[in-house]
Amino acid sequence: AQSVTQLGSHVSVSEGALVLLRCNYSSSVPPYLFWYVQYPNQGLQLLLKYTTGATLVKGINGFEAEFKKSETSFHLTKPSAHMSDAAEYFCAVSSGGGADGLTFGKGTHLIIQP
């Protein structure tokens, strides 16, 4: 069984500030980890994913995440927030490289203050 916990249903940051969205996972096998973003009235878009290899993963729009096995974490960061980053962010885990169904967290709503 696998699960994902996203700490903070809402996160508010000022434009230009660091973005940090937290994700902790539970998996009985080596996990594959994903971050998706969902803009209003749009489908989920992949930001980045970790499968194997380098634990620091870079994604689109300046986002990156680091896989920390010892902490069972996969936090998402961006050095400088932009107004266009306001959206819902979902962390997900898979035990099959994404080939099987993903298990998602409940999401974090990112608010950018001008």
Next chain:
Amino acid sequence: DTGVSQNPRHKITKRGQNVTFRCDPISEHNRLYWYRQTLGQGPEFLTYFQNEAQLEKSRLLSDRFSAERPKGSFSTLEIQRTEQGDSAMYLCASSSRNYYTDTQYFGPGTRLTVL
């Protein structure tokens, strides 16, 4: 690459009616997934197909739900005798066979409202 498409985008129905949704995956993607997303929650996995074979079904998929992918291309999800608790966004995703680069690409979803 036109992306994953879903129809209809919105569906309003009365309790007890049957509804059917369609998903057209990205061309040549052999895996197709269905998820359900309720307000304030992340998507929940329902089922997935590899080509026309339905390989996995979640326990969330009650016997009122049925999914098909008859020719390994588009898929349909039918809900019989709808209940108010079925109101949700139904998401479809597709991916290719390459194990190491499997990324699920999501469609815009079908929003179901059961009155």
